[in-house]
Amino acid sequence: xxERRYTVHAAMKNRKERILPCRIFRFYYDGFREMTLxxxxxxxxxxKLFVIFVILRLLFFPDALAGKSEEExxxxxxxxxxxxx
Amino acid sequence: MVTDLMQSVEWSRAQFxxxxxxxxxxxxxxxxxxxxxxxxxxxxYRTGDLFWKRTAQFWMRLFAVNFAIGVATGLIxxxxxxxxxxxxxxxxxxxxGAPLAIEGIMAFFLESTFFAVMFFGWEKVSRGFHxxxxxxxxxxxxxxxxxxxxxxxxxxxxxxxxxxxxxxRNEMTSFWDVLLSPVAINKFSHTVTSSFxxxxxxxxxxxxxxxxxxxxxxxxxxxxxxxxxxxxxxxLAAAFSGDRSGAIVARVQPMKLAAxxxxxxxxEAAPLTLFGILRPEEARTSDxxxxxxxxxxxxxxxxxxxxxxxxxxxxxNDLVEGNEARGILPTALKMERGRHAIEQLARYHTARKTGDxxxxxxxxxxxxxxxxxxxxxxRDCFAYFGYGYLESPRDAVPNVPLLFYxxxxxxxxxxFLLLLCAAVWWLNxxxxxxxxxxxxRVMILSIPLAYLASQAGWIVAEAGRQPWAIQDLLPVHVAGxxxxxxxxxxxxxxxxxxxxxxxxxxxxxxxxxxxxxxKESNE
Numbered sequence: 001x002x003e004r005r006y007t008v009h010a011a012m013k014n015r016k017e018r019i020l021p022c023r024i025f026r027f028y029y030d031g032f033r034e035m036t037l038x039x040x041x042x043x044x045x046x047x048k049l050f051v052i053f054v055i056l057r058l059l060f061f062p063d064a065l066a067g068k069s070e071e072e073x074x075x076x077x078x079x080x081x082x083x084x085x
Numbered sequence: 086m087v088t089d090l091m092q093s094v095e096w097s098r099a100q101f102x103x104x105x106x107x108x109x110x111x112x113x114x115x116x117x118x119x120x121x122x123x124x125x126x127x128x129x130y131r132t133g134d135l136f137w138k139r140t141a142q143f144w145m146r147l148f149a150v151n152f153a154i155g156v157a158t159g160l161i162x163x164x165x166x167x168x169x170x171x172x173x174x175x176x177x178x179x180x181x182g183a184p185l186a187i188e189g190i191m192a193f194f195l196e197s198t199f200f201a202v203m204f205f206g207w208e209k210v211s212r213g214f215h216x217x218x219x220x221x222x223x224x225x226x227x228x229x230x231x232x233x234x235x236x237x238x239x240x241x242x243x244x245x246x247x248x249x250x251x252x253x254r255n256e257m258t259s260f261w262d263v264l265l266s267p268v269a270i271n272k273f274s275h276t277v278t279s280s281f282x283x284x285x286x287x288x289x290x291x292x293x294x295x296x297x298x299x300x301x302x303x304x305x306x307x308x309x310x311x312x313x314x315x316x317x318x319x320x321l322a323a324a325f326s327g328d329r330s331g332a333i334v335a336r337v338q339p340m341k342l343a344a345x346x347x348x349x350x351x352x353e354a355a356p357l358t359l360f361g362i363l364r365p366e367e368a369r370t371s372d373x374x375x376x377x378x379x380x381x382x383x384x385x386x387x388x389x390x391x392x393x394x395x396x397x398x399x400x401x402n403d404l405v406e407g408n409e410a411r412g413i414l415p416t417a418l419k420m421e422r423g424r425h426a427i428e429q430l431a432r433y434h435t436a437r438k439t440g441d442x443x444x445x446x447x448x449x450x451x452x453x454x455x456x457x458x459x460x461x462x463x464r465d466c467f468a469y470f471g472y473g474y475l476e477s478p479r480d481a482v483p484n485v486p487l488l489f490y491x492x493x494x495x496x497x498x499x500x501f502l503l504l505l506c507a508a509v510w511w512l513n514x515x516x517x518x519x520x521x522x523x524x525x526r527v528m529i530l531s532i533p534l535a536y537l538a539s540q541a542g543w544i545v546a547e548a549g550r551q552p553w554a555i556q557d558l559l560p561v562h563v564a565g566x567x568x569x570x571x572x573x574x575x576x577x578x579x580x581x582x583x584x585x586x587x588x589x590x591x592x593x594x595x596x597x598x599x600x601x602x603x604k605e606s607n608e
Contacts, residue, residue: 031205037146037598038204041153044590051583052160056576065171074252075437077175081253082431084474084563085424 092570094562097169100577104161105547106540107584111155111591113539116230116277117284117319118148119223123216124311130216140304141219142207143603144288147595149204154591159233161580169573173554173564178254180246180263181236188232196225230280231273238269240555241546242337248467250433250452267333272546275326278319279499279539285316286502286528286535289509291599293528296519301602306513313510320503327499328389334549335390338556340404340481341549344488346386347375348400351408355398357385360493363486371402401485405478416478423473426466471558480560483551491544498538505531 032038065073122145129137163185166174174181202210202218210218239245245262246255257263289312292305334342343349346358350372361379369375384394391398399413407415429448436444452467453459475481509528512518518525550556554564 027205027209028201030209031201034205037594038149040594041149044587045153045156048154048583048587049157052157056161056164056579065175066167070252070254073175074249074254077172077253078430078434080172080567081563082427082434085427085431 091562093169093568093573094565096570096573096577097165097565098561100169100573100580101162101165102547103577103584104158104165104580105543107580107588108155108158108162109540109543110536110588111151111158112230113280113283113536114151114287115148115155115226116280117282118144118151118287119219119226120281121284121288121312121315122148123219123223124315125308126216126219128311130212136303136307138207139603140307143304144308145203145219146598147291150591150594150598152200154587154594158584158587169566169568170554170564171566173559175253176255176559176564177239177555178246178249178252179257180239180243180255183257183260184232184236184263188229194225196222196229199225227277230277234273234276235264235269237546238266238272239263240553241272241550242266242268243555243558247454248452248463250430250449268337271326271329271333275323275330275542278322278326279542281319282316282323282499282502282506283535283539285312285319285506286531288312289316289506290529290532293525294599295602297522297525297529302519304603306518309509309513309518313506313513316506317503317510320499320506323499324503327496331389332392335398338549339399340401341483341488342390343399343401343404344483344485344549345492345545346398347485347489348372348386348398349375349402351397351399351403351411353387353397354384354395355386355390356381356383357389358489361489363489366485369485372400401482405481416472416475416481419469419472420475420478422466423469423471423475425473426462426470427473429462429466469557471553471555471560471563474560474563475552480552483549488545488549491541491548495538495541495545498534498541502531502535502538 035042065076068076122141125137125141125144128134129141166181199218199221202215203222206215206218243255244266245257245259247258248254249256263269288308292308292312295301295305296309331342334345343351346355347361347363347369348355349369358376359380359382362377363369364375364377386398387396388394390396397411399408399411403411403413405416407413407418429451432444433448436442436448450456451459451462454463472481505528509518509524512521512524552560552562554561
């Protein structure tokens with residue numbers, strides 16, 4: 001009985017494993033789980049991305065011409081180019 | 086306000102230079118080491134020898150450290166375009182947008198998708214699939230570089246575009262002209278081949294350390310054999326593409342060439358200065374008083390620039406003051422024509438505000454290449470648009486000592502590395518490298534030298550473009566945004582801290598991994 005249950009479970013697992021998205025998920029899941037050096041690198045990467053996208057981008061780097069139409073941007077830049085004469 | 090603007094532009098320049106220099110500490114190793122890893126894995130695929138698998142895995146670990154720490158550092162440059170260089174960002178229009186978008190969509194995704202297979206897939210996918218993933222990661226990394234370099238080349242040599250006066254943007258008219266411009270092709274080949282050389286020197290240097298310590302000798306010797314041959318081939322390719330660069334610069338950026346050579350007076354059969362010590366700026370007015378001393382190769386500059394030993398090479402004074410006999414316009418005349426182009430832009434701006442459609446149409450025709458008056462105006466005036474912002478003809482001269490010395494550092498170090506690769510390959514092949522302990526030390530010390538050469542190359546390329554953000558069309562001080570200098574100065578130091586921390590992390594982790602060495606080694 002136990003053996004049969006095990007066989008059914010293994011068959012279900014195999015069927016799942018054959019589905020491409022599940023296999024891709026498994027691939028990444030196992031890959032990340034088995035990382036050693038990679039964990040340190042991911043930590044550095046995530047801290048760096050947080051500093052770049054949250055701290056620097058939001059606090060210090062608003063786009064000067066963001067949210068303006070092409071014509072409005074042209075208007076602003078044209079007056080800047082003329083101002084520098 | 087004007088002073089604050091100038092300070093802001095100067096801080097923005099410093100910030101951009103800092104970001105680009107730090108970013109470029111990570112990139113060349115990624116470009117070259119990815120290919121070397123793929124070559125090592127190809128050896129494993131061909132021979133089935135597990136030694137090559139372990140060797141490839143070890144270098145891939147160092148590649149991963151460099152990739153993880155360096156990735157996304159270039160994004161800060163894109164933030165700076167929007168904030169510090171908004172006039173420039175608008176002016177370049179879709180010329181920058183298209184290559185950068187392709188870089189983001191195609192190359193980066195290609196690289197990051199197969200990067201995972203490269204690291205997680207060793208026992209999970211077939212050997213052939215894994216090898217393909219490693220090669221695709223290497224190709225993706227190098228394709229990323231292609232698109233960035235295409236965008237950069239357009240700044241040096243703006244082609245394949247038309248200027249839209251309504252939006253003040255340069256619209257791309259020919260993607261192929263932008264992609265296949267001689268500057269773009271040559272910049273890509275020179276940058277990539279020199280990056281391959283840098284990675285080869287890195288592999289040789291790390292392997293030399295193992296030989297000095299008497300550890301992992303087989304891996305070290307095999308890595309040196311591959312890297313020295315790879316480095317030798319690509320140092321020759323870098324020398325060839327560098328020579329081509331000189332010839333292209335002579336045609337499209339003659340002032341850059343004259344400044345690189347500190348050539349003040351143009352002449353036929355111009356010599357190439359091998360080395361020299363420049364006099365202070367105020368003392369340099371002509372070739373007679375430019376140097377304390379110099380060592381020259383006769384006729385070589387003419388030969389390298391125009392493939393003709395007797396060809397005329399214009400000097401800084403010719404380009405500033407003009408030389409009628411040689412058909413070189415004086416900078417003062419270019420400034421006058423540039424001002425005329427700016428005046429037309431101002432007329433159009435006023436006409437738009439007042440709704441004067443007759444004047445608008447008149448100016449629009451001037452900026453339209455398809456009208457007879459437009460063709461003449463664009464060729465004679467708009468081509469010198471940026472000169473209209475210069476205050477003095479001498480403002481068109483870049484920093485001569487910086488270019489002169491940086492160029493010689495690049496070429497000197499490149500030549501030395503070429504000889505080093507050849508000597509190391511030969512000695513290693515004859516199994517005599519282990520005994521040359523001084524040479525092993527030189528190989529380790531050559532790692533920073535390769536980085537220095539790489540940075541010096543970019544200094545020549547970018548400082549030589551000054552005062553232009555876009556060659557002849559937009560000077561740097563006009564390209565900047567009207568923002569206060571304080572936030573730019575604050576972020577400069579933030580970047581300095583961030584990048585220094587990243588670099589320290591990279592060096593620390595790399596050194597630790599090198600000390601650990603390759604895994605599962607039975608040597």
